[in-house]
Amino acid sequence: MDTKAIIEEFRQKFNSDILDEVSRNERRVIISVKPASIIKVSEYLYKTAGFRFIIASAIHTKRGFEIHYHFSKDAVGLILNIHVLLDKEKPQIESLSNMFNASNWIEREMHELFGINFLNHPNQEKLISEGNWAEGVYPLRKEFK
Amino acid sequence: MSKKTLIPIGPYHPLQEEPELFKLYCDGEIVKDIKWETGYNHRGIEKLSESKTYEQVFFLVERICGICSTSHPFAFANAVEEIVGVEITNRTKYIRSIIGELERIHSHLLWVGLAGHFLGYNTVFMWAWKYREPILDIFEMITGNRNSYAMFKVGGVRRDIEEFKISAIKKTLDDFKKKNDLLTGAVMDDPVIHARTKGVGILTKQDVIDYAAVGPTARASGLAIDIRKDDPYAAYPLVNWKVITAEAGDVFAKAEVRLLEMYESISIIEQCLAGLRKEKEGDIEVKVKEIPEGIGNGRAEAPRGEVFHFVVSDGSSSPARHKIRAPSYVNIATFKKACIGQTIADATISLAAVDPCYCCTERMAVAYDVHSGKKMMNAEELISLSVKRTNEIKDSV
Amino acid sequence: MGFKNYCFKKSLWVFHFGGASCNNCDIEILDCLTPRHDLERFGILLVGSIRHADVLLVNGIINHHDKERLIEIYNQAPKPILVVAIGACGCTGGLFTESYTFAGPVDKVIPVNAYVPGCPPKPEAIIAGIVKLVNKS
Numbered sequence: 218m219d220t221k222a223i224i225e226e227f228r229q230k231f232n233s234d235i236l237d238e239v240s241r242n243e244r245r246v247i248i249s250v251k252p253a254s255i256i257k258v259s260e261y262l263y264k265t266a267g268f269r270f271i272i273a274s275a276i277h278t279k280r281g282f283e284i285h286y287h288f289s290k291d292a293v294g295l296i297l298n299i300h301v302l303l304d305k306e307k308p309q310i311e312s313l314s315n316m317f318n319a320s321n322w323i324e325r326e327m328h329e330l331f332g333i334n335f336l337n338h339p340n341q342e343k344l345i346s347e348g349n350w351a352e353g354v355y356p357l358r359k360e361f362k
Numbered sequence: 363m364s365k366k367t368l369i370p371i372g373p374y375h376p377l378q379e380e381p382e383l384f385k386l387y388c389d390g391e392i393v394k395d396i397k398w399e400t401g402y403n404h405r406g407i408e409k410l411s412e413s414k415t416y417e418q419v420f421f422l423v424e425r426i427c428g429i430c431s432t433s434h435p436f437a438f439a440n441a442v443e444e445i446v447g448v449e450i451t452n453r454t455k456y457i458r459s460i461i462g463e464l465e466r467i468h469s470h471l472l473w474v475g476l477a478g479h480f481l482g483y484n485t486v487f488m489w490a491w492k493y494r495e496p497i498l499d500i501f502e503m504i505t506g507n508r509n510s511y512a513m514f515k516v517g518g519v520r521r522d523i524e525e526f527k528i529s530a531i532k533k534t535l536d537d538f539k540k541k542n543d544l545l546t547g548a549v550m551d552d553p554v555i556h557a558r559t560k561g562v563g564i565l566t567k568q569d570v571i572d573y574a575a576v577g578p579t580a581r582a583s584g585l586a587i588d589i590r591k592d593d594p595y596a597a598y599p600l601v602n603w604k605v606i607t608a609e610a611g612d613v614f615a616k617a618e619v620r621l622l623e624m625y626e627s628i629s630i631i632e633q634c635l636a637g638l639r640k641e642k643e644g645d646i647e648v649k650v651k652e653i654p655e656g657i658g659n660g661r662a663e664a665p666r667g668e669v670f671h672f673v674v675s676d677g678s679s680s681p682a683r684h685k686i687r688a689p690s691y692v693n694i695a696t697f698k699k700a701c702i703g704q705t706i707a708d709a710t711i712s713l714a715a716v717d718p719c720y721c722c723t724e725r726m727a728v729a730y731d732v733h734s735g736k737k738m739m740n741a742e743e744l745i746s747l748s749v750k751r752t753n754e755i756k757d758s759v
Numbered sequence: 760m761g762f763k764n765y766c767f768k769k770s771l772w773v774f775h776f777g778g779a780s781c782n783n784c785d786i787e788i789l790d791c792l793t794p795r796h797d798l799e800r801f802g803i804l805l806v807g808s809i810r811h812a813d814v815l816l817v818n819g820i821i822n823h824h825d826k827e828r829l830i831e832i833y834n835q836a837p838k839p840i841l842v843v844a845i846g847a848c849g850c851t852g853g854l855f856t857e858s859y860t861f862a863g864p865v866d867k868v869i870p871v872n873a874y875v876p877g878c879p880p881k882p883e884a885i886i887a888g889i890v891k892l893v894n895k896s
Contacts, residue, residue: 241444241656241657244593245444245659247657269571269574269587270574271574271661271668271670271687272670272672272685272687272691272692274672274683274685276674276682276683278682285672287659287670287672289592289593291587291592291593292592293592294592294593294594296593296659296661298657298659317572317573317574318572318573318574318695319572319573319574319692319695321695322691322695323687323691356406356409356859357408357409361409361859404779404822404824404860405779405820405822405855405858405860405861406855406858406859406860406861407855407858409858409859410854410855410857410858413857421854422854425781425783425853425854425878426781427781427782428780428781428782428783428784428785428786428879429782429786431781431783472786487793488793488794491789491790491793491794492793492794492795495793495795508787508879508881509783509786509787509879510783510878510879
């Protein structure tokens with residue numbers, strides 16, 4: 218199956234959840250979805266479509282908090298970024314860690330560095346910040362200098 | 363005055379009083395649970411990246427890790443060149459691949475030495491590091507430094523590999539191949555090493571998929587993923603080579619994958635050197651004036667697995683967001699599966715088999731008793747226990 | 760020469776403390792013990808406990824998490840102890856001085872006797888630094 222067919226299948230399955238799609242070239246596609254559909258999208262990608270979870274990157278922009286979940290289909294060299302936009306004041310989203318172990322640490326890290334709350338995370342405790350900076354401080358937010 | 367020849371028992375990392383990287387909770391001899399604490403090595407690199415220019419970021423990312431020092435600039439260059447949409451020259455591709463593969467060789471040798479040290483084979487440690495030196499000499503000849511090579515820039519490389527260097531590199535590699543045969547034979551044919559490493563620290567294919575592990579850790583469990591083949595970059599599609607895998611998923615399989623990968627790396631370097639001779643000397647850069655707005659996903663195959671850099675550019679001279687994921691981040695999480703149920707003596711080698719890049723993972727292990735919560739032994743004692751176990755097996759074989 | 764100085768002339772036992780480092784310097788320090796440079800023939804050993812050490816090698820930046828550990832280790836060290844700051848990060852903080860976890864270069868935390876700059880310093884430089892220090896003291 219080539220990259221175009223894989224993306225087409227994804228599009229058809231999640232038509233109502235997709236907000237936007239940008240693609241740089243065949244192997245780099247960014248699809249924005251509604252935050253509420255992250256669990257079913259990830260479940261499809263991981264269990265059915267055979268993608269591997271690379272990592273998740275959070276960004277603090279003028280629009281609010283954005284997360285890119287990076288999935289890789291190794292057989293064809295495709296990176297699919299699932300992009301969600303979270304609320305500015307109270308950023309939160311469902312945790313993926315009950316589905317697979319790969320996202321456990323990065324969600325804890327995003328929680329420490331950005332203050333994003335991952336609902337139903339099995340152990341949302343400190344990973345790297347113990348002793349390094351104070352509670353309630355989020356170093357990677359734009360306002361932190 | 364008598365001369366003493368003592369082998370250092372001080373391990374690779376600083377032995378602090380409370381190392382606290384891995385806390386092993388043990389019931390008697392068996393490891394029941396593991397907790398991981400970190401934060402010792404956090405340097406705030408992602409935030410620092412946002413205040414440096416793209417040229418400066420290359421120097422910054424090189425120093426994320428000293429051992430896989432070139433893989434980070436490699437992935438970062440791939441990401442930024444994706445944003446710009448520039449096509450690099452063939453000569454650049456060959457040079458980048460040569461540096462990447464030389465680094466793979468030196469990193470795997472380093473690992474073989476450390477694994478030998480943890481098992482009590484200090485001779486392997488000394489040999490492996492001795493054979494590393496000629497590789498570091500090649501680096502010094504090409505780049506001027508033994509580690510941290512500063513070879514990459516957006517659109518090209520900073521130094522060329524001229525003709526006279528090519529012959530010197532070939533000669534060193536030919537010598538090295540013979541030494542590698544010696545080392546590989548010594549490790550792979552030793553019955554005590556078989557007894558210590560086969561069936562230890564097993565990760566099944568499903569475990570590897572669940573934790574999304576990468577690199578030799580994944581390839582040793584039968585999962586044939588390698589960014590150089592799956593999402594080709596630089597000169598890898600231009601040369602012939604194969605991905606090395608093993609099926610057992612234990613420590614021996616991981617060692618086998620790394621040792622055999624070194625031969626593939628030598629072959630890739632030789633083909634790239636031949637390719638260099640066909641390209642025009644000095645054609646090593648495509649000038650890039652500025653970085654437009656955009657998003658880049660860059661990745662490279664480091665010795666430990668896939669390095670991933672995510673760069674968001676807003677058109678200014680610094681990245682707006684730079685997310686870095688080193689392979690050890692996902693690989694170390696597999697320790698839970700690899701170590702629980704093992705004896706304490708096997709714990710150090712199971713942890714070491716993942717080849718954690720210690721800059722992301724820091725210090726050593728500490729063992730606690732699961733019933734009393736009291737600290738049983740620290741890292742040095744764990745290594746001595748591992749060495750004692752090897753000696754016991756040696757006596758029985 | 761005094762008794763203390765006499766002791767420092769031979770077989771130094773070295774304890775290595777790495778702060779938040781990229782491990783380049785750590786590898787170069789270990790390289791000093793491997794066959795090419797082979798410091799063991801002079802009786803120089805890497806020891807596992809600070810209480811046995813004559814020289815404390817510190818490299819890497821000191822972040823807030825490590826700071827207390829370093830002070831604790833320095834207090835536990837038997838005096839006199841020679842402290843050597845290795846690498847650009849150990850000497851001044853290197854590239855990471857503007858980071859939010861940076862808690863001062865090594866000489867702001869404990870007193871330092873010698874600096875070996877470089878990124879990383881070659882094993883020859885580290886050996887030269889220690890020899891210079893020993894000859895001076």
